[in-house]
Amino acid sequence: MWVVDAETLVFIAVNDTAVRKYGYSREEFLTMTMDQIATPMEDAGETVADDSHGASTAWRHKTKEGAMLLVESTWHEIPFAGRDAVLVLTLDRTEQRRAEQRNREQANLLNLASDAIIVRNLDNVVLFWNQGAERLYGWNTQEMIGAKTIETFVKDREYEAEIELLKTGVWTGQLTHQSKAGQAVIVNSRWTLVREDDGSPKAVLVINTDVTETKKLESQFLRAQRLEGIGTLASGIAHDLNNILSPILMSCGILRKEFDDEDTLKMLSIIEGSAERGAGIVKQVLTFARGVEGERVLLQLKHLVSELAKVMAQTFPRNIDIQTNFPPDLWTVMGDATQLHQVLLNLCVNARDAMPQGGGIRLSAENVNIDQHFASMNPGAQLGPYVVLRASDTGSGMSPQTMEKIFDPFFTTKEVGKGTGLGLATVIGIVKSHGGFLTVQSELGVGTTFSVFLPSSQEKGSDVAKEEVPIARGNGELILVVDDEPPIREALVRTLTANGYHAYTAEDGSDALALYFQRRSEIAAVITDISMGQMDGVTLVRSLRKVDPKVKVIVSSGHLQKEHIVVLEGLGVKAFLDKPYTADKLLRALQGVLKQTDEQPEVVK
Structure with a gap:
């Protein structure tokens, strides 16, 4: 506590506490002024009280030894010894202020976290x-x-x-x-x-x-692992499934020659078509799971639409009305029939699921020419001719928020166990791989329309199949058939003998090598599988080349992998058959091999 002159701020009186705390003697204080020890704190506010209590202000005070004290002072005007004076009461807030500063610093650090x-x-x-x-x-x-x-x-x-x-x-x-x-x-x-x-x-x-994003990534990683597992499983079973389908397809070719009545031939066509569709599904699974490229050919999409409409009519609930519409001069596109069938099927299955109480699905196709305005409004669109496939439904429709996510992998609005969230992701992937793009319009309670735009060759589709070179019958050539599946060996032998060839069989590479070594002068060609027990197809071909560098070989497999093709091409193999294959494909491949020159290898799908 001090008493100072109101005008000069010279100390008039000082108490013992001030002497002890500041280090000055009483005599030294009485020769000093307040501004020699005090400066106001710039960051402190002032609390104004009434006249009887004065004003409280934060100050910085300096002791004789130079230490800084953070204080709060209250000034009261009083008369003292016959003159105007000020009573200064001071509270030391140094530790409090330092604690507050530490708290602020700690809070700032916490805010940086x-x-x-x-x-x-x-x-x-x-x-x-x-x-x-x-x-x-x-x-x-x-x-x-x-x-x-x-x-x-x-x-x-x-x-x-x-x-x-x-x-x-x-x-x-x-x-x-x-x-x-x-x-x-x-x-x-x-x-x-x-x-x-x-x-x-x-x-x-x-x-x-x-950890929200981390959990999402973990979930997607686990799903990706499951998808990779599906790919591994698909690769593993593709060979076995195609081995099952191969004798069915080849037997259809044999039976057509034995029966000529219309009903039987119609049933054979159904069996053959179903087997080919099964083979296509296996390829589709491999395409999705492993990125295997499908075969691109010139397609007339109205046949694809008509075929799918028949399938839906037989399998979808009867309370769903299915209609199709397309012009007679629809242009063709270059594409993979199985993949585009999958696109339409996925869209139609989603349409069906959006109409649990029934409704209508309309499949249509039309020719369009994309102009600059339309191309600028639709990412992925290019100027030129397109064929548009549209799948419309009268279902529940989608909200704008849902439409933003429908093409995200694993996004689904279906119940657990009823949707993988991969259907539309597959659709957009296939459409983009065909050089196309996709648009969607939807309204809640009204329905949804997906429009698939595919680049067109602008050629009119023909209902008449291209004339193929007829298959020449064999002239008694001896063919060595190597496969570890008895039904496939039997079907191959029946097909070959029915078309003018003779055949020997072997169930693995070791038997085939021994048989070829004995009869190599008689054997015109070898048809071998890749995956076999004792000796696989690659090892067999390599061994046959050592015995006879000019041996003619056709290699078949339920799942031809690129690395196998590269090795076999290096060994001079020029013909490959993807199982399952028809008798027609087999005979054409054999015909080509028997006339073999140094042309590029051919993969027969």
Whole structure:
């Protein structure tokens, strides 16, 4: 405490506490002025009281030894010793101010943390809310201080976690919270119980780390692993499935020569078509799971639409009306029939699922020329002729929010177990691989229309098949058939003998090599599978080349892999057959091999 002159601020009186705290003697103080020890704090406000109590202000005071004191002073005007004076009462706030500064610095550090750091009391009222929490949940500090967690971002109260916290003082686990925007937020949460000096619970320090995107990536990774497993499984079973389908297809060719009545031939066509469709499905699975490229040929899409409409009429619920419409002069496209069939099928299955109470599906196709305006409005579109396939339904339709996500892998609106979220992702992938693009229009309660635009050759489709060179019958040539599947060997022998050839058979590479070594002067060509037990097809071909460098070989497989083709091409193989194959494809391949020159190898699909 001091008394200073009101005009000169010279110390008139000083108490013992000031002498002890500042280090000056009483005599030294009385020769000094207040401004020699005090400067106001720029960052401190002033609290003004009434005249009787004066004003309280924050100051920086300096001791004799140079130490800085942070003080709060109150000045009162008083008469003293016959003159105007000021009574200065000072409280040392140094430690308090330093503590406040430390708190601010710590709060700033907490705000720099990417984690959400929250302090709440035992009634779940928020006491502290850092900027990380603002970023994660969307509520700012002003909104959350004093608010209850259970009424804001906490969806369900974790009673078991609170019990463990009170028992052990800590709890860790994963929780699903909710942001201000209503989105799910997944966090790794760490709770620490804050106690009073007497050990009683006071508050809870919560540190939440956002793992929402990580969990999404983990989920997609697991799904991708399952998809890779599907690819591995598909590769493994493709050989076996195609081995099953091969004798069926070849037998149809044999039976056509033995029967000529219309009903039988019609049934054979159905069997052959079904077997070919099964083979196409196997290829489609491989295409999706492993990225295997399909065969691109000139296609008339109205046949594809008509065929799919028949399938839907037989398999979809009877309360769904199916209509088709396309012009007679529809242009052709270059594409893979199986993949484009899959595109339309996926769209129609989605349409069916959107109409549980029944409705209508309309499949149509038309020729269009894309102009500059339309191309600028649709990413992926190019100027020129396109064929448009449209699949429309009268179903439930989609919201704009749903339409934004429908092509995302694994996104589905169907119930668990009824949708993989891969259907439209497959559609968009196939359409883009064909150089096309896709548009969608949908309205809730009205229906949805998908439009698939495919580049056109602008040629009119023909219903008449191109005339092929007739297959010449064999002249008794001896063919060595090598396959570990008895039905395939039997079907091959029947097909060959029915078309003027003779055949020997071997069930693996070792038997075939021994037989060829004995009869190589008689054997005109070898037809061999790749995957066999004792000696596989690649090893057999390599061994045959050592015995006879001019041996003519056709290699077949249920799943021809590029690495096998490269090796076999290096060994001089010029013809490959993808199982299952028809008698026609087999005979054409054989005819080509028997006339073999140094032309490029041919893969017969």
